[in-house]
Amino acid sequence: MDPIVIIGSGLAGYNVARELRKLDKEIPLMVISSDSGHFYSKPMLSSALGSKKTPESIPLNGPEQMSGQINGPVRARTYVTNLDPAQHMVRIGEESVRYSKLVLALGADQLRLPFKGSAAERVLTVNDLDDYAQFRSAIKDKPMVAVIGAGLIGCEFAHDLSAGGHKAAVIDIAAYPLSRLLTPEGGAMMQRKLTDLGVTWHLGTSVESLDADRERTRVTLTNGTVFDADVVISAIGLRPRVALAQAAGIKTGMGITVNRNLETSAADVYALGDCAEVEGLVLPYVMPIMHAARALAATLAGKPTAVSYPAMPVLVKTPACPTIVSPPAAGAAGKWDVTATEEGVKALFYDASGKLLGFALNGKATEERAALAKLLPPVLA
Ligand SMILES: Cc1cc2nc3c(=O)[nH]c(=O)nc-3n(C[C@H](O)[C@H](O)[C@H](O)COP(=O)(O)OP(=O)(O)OC[C@H]3O[C@@H](n4cnc5c(N)ncnc54)[C@H](O)[C@@H]3O)c2cc1C
Incomplete structure (x- = not known):
């Protein structure tokens, strides 16, 4: 029997595998992932300095341990290039892998703005363990970090950088931090508490250009402010990874379109997590993934199950506020x-x-x- 193939080893991919193993110990299962295949809590990436974690101490398990746990191979550092739903196959370059059912748990890309200036390419984003290792090595012994984006992830990084002894300067076009989630009063409190930690703010403005000044980056804002940063990190939002599905003719909208049973428009192909749009909702958070993983595992084990979401409040990891x-x-x-x-x-x-x-x-x-x-x-x- 061909295996159930899960593409992606993030919280969505691994949680489906683990939930499925609770229901069926034998059904063949394979995880394919373009990243290292480590199992880790991604939210920890924006609070690791404060909790004294390193890129090496964040993962809970490596791919070999996960393979044992899910009783199936984990093919790490393996990039799926094409899907062929008609043939029930995924392609990894020239190689084809057959599946009985396919789960797309592809995550989302950090949005990147096309900045002007000679240092535009230096901007870092942090969306997985590899990115995080690069970020940690970039900020080593470097005091000043510019954070583009004062949303949830930007504020968490600003807080965490402060906890780790760095200076963070946050830039956002909005008038106050977390403007999509908080009222102005709540945003003002966040701004005040993070200012107390040493965070500086450039609000109601955006980046005009980023220019190399030897190792440092000169940040010029549209309001005319100019300052130097050692490292620039961008956290302005996510875009679900839909390209693979789109190229295979699978219906996509903001994310890969799925119904309540997490079925895509292609037979035997499912999607969940940051890449999926469930009944019009793209919810790039952990709790929806846990609910979707349980429902999808039941479906894959032979009992079609619709996902339901209770209210799922999100904790912003800024302990100072x-x-x-x-x-x-x-x-x-x-x-x-x-x-x-x-x-x-x-x-x-x-x-x-x-x-x-x-x-x-x-x-x-x-x-x-x-x-x-x-x-x-x-x-x-
Ligand atoms: C810094 C940060 C802090 C966060 N904090 C919180 C928080 O406090 N609370 C909260 O609820 N949420 C938080 N989130 C969001 C949460 O972490 C995500 O919703 C969740 O981790 C997404 O999991 P996922 O499995 O859908 O995607 P990902 O973890 O992105 O996994 C996608 C997987 O797909 C693989 N992949 C993609 N394309 C291919 C391909 N073509 N071939 C093979 N493999 C492929 C990737 O390698 C990866 O393994 C945070 C996110 C970030 C970045």
């Missing part, structure tokens, strides 16, 4: 009710009938997260 968000669905009608004090910000999003649809909590207000989460509607019932 504890923050938890559960944004309302995109386009939801309603308004924010904000209570802001020195100790915390409680922002609650209600619809016209008074139903709570989302929240954004900072500081002391995060103590109410469990009680508030119980009032939220499921993301996908």
Whole structure:
């Protein structure tokens, strides 16, 4: 029997494999991954300095151990070049691998802006362990890091760099940090608390150019500010990896389009994680992956199962400003009710009938997260 082939060894790929093994110990299974095949918690990449982790101490298991755990081969450093759903085959260059069922757990790419200037190519992004190792070696003994993007990952890196003894200068076109997730009051608190750690901010502006000045990079902003950084890192958002599916004629939108059973438009091909768009939702976070992995494992084991998502608040890993968000669905009608004090910000999003649809909590207000989460509607019932 041809194996179930999972492409991707991130949290999505490995969690499907592990969940499937709980239900079926024997069904042939293979993981193929273009990266090192280590099993690790990706969220740790933006908090590792503060928790004194190195790129070597972050992974929980190597590919050999994972192969033992999932009872199937893990082909690491192996890039799938094409999919052939009609033949039930994936191609790795000239080699073809047959599958009975195929799981696409391809993740997402960090967005990269086409910067002007002679140092544009120096900009780093951190999206996997290899990137992280490169980032850590780049910042070694280098005090000043420019962080492009004041979203969740940018703020976490700024906090973590400060915890690791670096100076972070954060640049964002928005007027305040985490502008897509927090109200202005919550953003102001985040800005204040990270400023206390030594973070500097360039908000309401963007990068005009990045120019090499020997080892350093001269950062010129559109508002005319110029400063030097040792390292520049960009964290401005993600783009689901859809190219492989698209080239094979599989339907894609913002991500690889799947239904509630995580089925793509091609027979026996499924997708989950950062690459997938489930009923119009692209949710690049850990909790949706855990729910999707369990549902898909049941489907692969022979019991078709639809995924459902409860409310899934996301913790922002900025301990100096504890923050938890559960944004309302995109386009939801309603308004924010904000209570802001020195100790915390409680922002609650209600619809016209008074139903709570989302929240954004900072500081002391995060103590109410469990009680508030119980009032939220499921993301996908
Ligand atoms: C710095 C950082 C901090 C984060 N913090 C949080 C947090 O605090 N909370 C939270 O909920 N979420 C957080 N996230 C998001 C979360 O980590 C991701 O949603 C999750 O890890 C994505 O897992 P994935 O398996 O879908 O994708 P990935 O981990 O990106 O895995 C994709 C896999 O596909 C493989 N692949 C891709 N193309 C091919 C190909 N053609 N051939 C073979 N293999 C291929 C890759 O090698 C990789 O193994 C964070 C993300 C980052 C980057």
